[in-house]
Amino acid sequence: MERTATCHCGQLRVIATGEPERVYVCHCKACQHRTGSIIHNGSSWRKSQVRVEGEDKIYARMADSGFEIRFHFCPHCGTSVFWEGDKNPATCGVAVGCFADPDFPPPDSSAGRRRCISGSDCRPRSRTSRNRAPEVAFR
Ligand SMILES: [Zn+2]
Numbered sequence: 360m361e362r363t364a365t366c367h368c369g370q371l372r373v374i375a376t377g378e379p380e381r382v383y384v385c386h387c388k389a390c391q392h393r394t395g396s397i398i399h400n401g402s403s404w405r406k407s408q409v410r411v412e413g414e415d416k417i418y419a420r421m422a423d424s425g426f427e428i429r430f431h432f433c434p435h436c437g438t439s440v441f442w443e444g445d446k447n448p449a450t451c452g453v454a455v456g457c458f459a460d461p462d463f464p465p466p467d468s469s470a471g472r473r474r475c476i477s478g479s480d481c482r483p484r485s486r487t488s489r490n491r492a493p494e495v496a497f498r
């Protein structure tokens with residue numbers, strides 16, 4: 360299966376083949392600032408599964424892991440489409456939202472929950488609480 364992730368203007372494209380190794384959400388402060396959203400939804404791929412077309416620019420920073428991570432964004436519209444770093448040189452990440460695919464596999468893990476915005480749907484719910492929306496199905 361082949362899926363294409365694109366930036367807002369469409370010139371930066373990531374074509375991914377096969378299935379992602381991992382799909383996750385992250386609520387950390389860095390992801391919130393980077394995406395402008397309260398949750399980042401990411402997918403991990405082997406670099407060999409992914410092909411990049413179009414022009415990109417890189418914003419590099421040190422991750423909490425102590426390794427550099429590089430975000431590749433479109434110089435025209437600013438969307439961060441994919442990223443890679445020194446911690447896992449064989450893999451890269453692609454923003455799930457850039458696939459804009461309602462059938463994309465759902466997240467199976469969640470990080471940075473302490474930063475969840477109060478009252479948002481992403482906040483994990485206690486299994487015992489009543490009269491609330493069903494628990495998000497993260498492991
Ligand atoms: Zn663009």
Ligand SMILES: [Zn+2]
Pocket residue numbers: 385386387388389390391399471
């Ligand atoms: Zn994060």
